[in-house]
Amino acid sequence: MSDRDGRRGNQRGSALPVGSAAISSSRTDPYRYTIADLEKETDISPRNIRYYISQGLLPSARGRGVGATYGPAHLLRLQAIKVLKEQNTPLEEIRRKLDDMNDAQLAGMLQVETAPPEDRWRRIMLDDDLELHVRERGGKSRDYALEQVVDTIVKQAEIVIHQHLRNQR
Secondary structure: OOOOOOOOOOOOOOOOOOOOOOOOOOOOOOOOEOHHHHHHHHOOOHHHHHHHHHOOOOOOOEOOHHHOEEOHHHHHHHHHHHHHHHOOOOHHHHHHHHHOOOHHHHHHHHOOOOOOOOOEEEEEEEEOOEEEEEEEOOOOOOOHHHHHHHHHHHHHHHHHHHHHHHHHO
């Protein structure tokens, strides 16, 4: 499955910043960032970003070295880490909070609008022969209840697909 929730804007209703490493992809998140892009957006040094990855606060980058890219979820989680660090929250507590929150919940906590600036269809590949299409309406506040429904559908589909594959063996 792909990362579905982590798109970020600077303020509620603002457009999603697109990093210099943004690439077109068949995955659901077409926005990719270099570590320099993340530093520019968050004012967190690459050294600290790598440290947060090593401590389990952030997932690893896609790829290695200079070709490594990060997704919107990385950007969102870094913003959350920054806010929690400014509140003098210990790293272990930050880890627990991040583990307990999905990207939509983090966006709500940070009060950032993660909806794209214009309508678009999000394609979620559930299996080779099964996909879900979700319309994201531009110019409107993100519908977090709908996002929870989509997450539930995806989780249930994963369970059913896994059971189906196990029964075929």
